Amino acid sequence: MPKFLLKFHAAVIKEIPVEKTPMLIGRKPENDIVIDNMAVSGQHARITMQGNNYVVEDLQSTNGTFVNEKKIINAALKHNDQVLIGQHTLVFINPEQQTQQAAKPMDSEATIVMTPQKQQAAAPTPAPPSKAATPPKELVANLRAIEGKADQPEYALTSLLTYIGKSSTAAIKIKGMFAPDIAALISKRPTGYLITAVKDGYPKLNGNPLSGQCDLKDGDLIEVAGIKFLFQLKESKPE
DSSP states (O other): OOEEEEEETTEEEEEEEOOSSOEEEESSTTSSEEOOOTTSOSSOEEEEEETTEEEEEEOSOSSOEEETTEEESEEEOOTTOEEEETTEEEEEEOHHHHHHHHHHHHHTSOOOOOOSSOOOOOOOOOOOOOOOOOOOOOEEEEEEEEESOOSSSEEEOOSSEEEEESSTTOSEEOOOTTOOSOOEEEEEETTEEEEEESSTTSSEETTEEOOSEEEOOTTOEEEETTEEEEEEEEEOOOO
């Protein structure tokens, strides 16, 4: 039976079997999956069955629904997909798809056919010695407030996910009567950083309203609720 693992950051809170569809996800207690967090809408998302696929659908939530860090309206789920709802993650576990994925390498192996004649196989050409691969250097970044009033002059982007908004759960807090609970999300990856507009058009990147996602470059300017942040990227120093 498929199930979801409900996680808060790295900690697994509980397992939720998918015993029926549709399943509602949200902050209100009448939902099938209740996530008690202000970043989650009352009815945030819904799980339905379409053909043989389980599909997650965003219900016009305030802060959006993300699958594998991409904002979606609806998306078919595969084994191990991660659905981000507020600051919680639902990991989709489908044993049937897991078995199929495990069998794929065996199915793709080439079949070897032996000929009647005995032939001595040519000795394989030895591969030239290769230099030891140099592990890629980790990239680290920070946001420095250069205009407007922020609660800190500088923020280190060390977490995998950093939220910007007026919610108490946001790591970078902004103020304003009409500011969203979560305005933007910065994702840390091994190769760099990605910014996602949780509320399309509200954050600005280099003076332009941002919709969807965009890779961040050193020196980019991020503006949220009149506060401008300078994105600074550098390689981490070896210990």
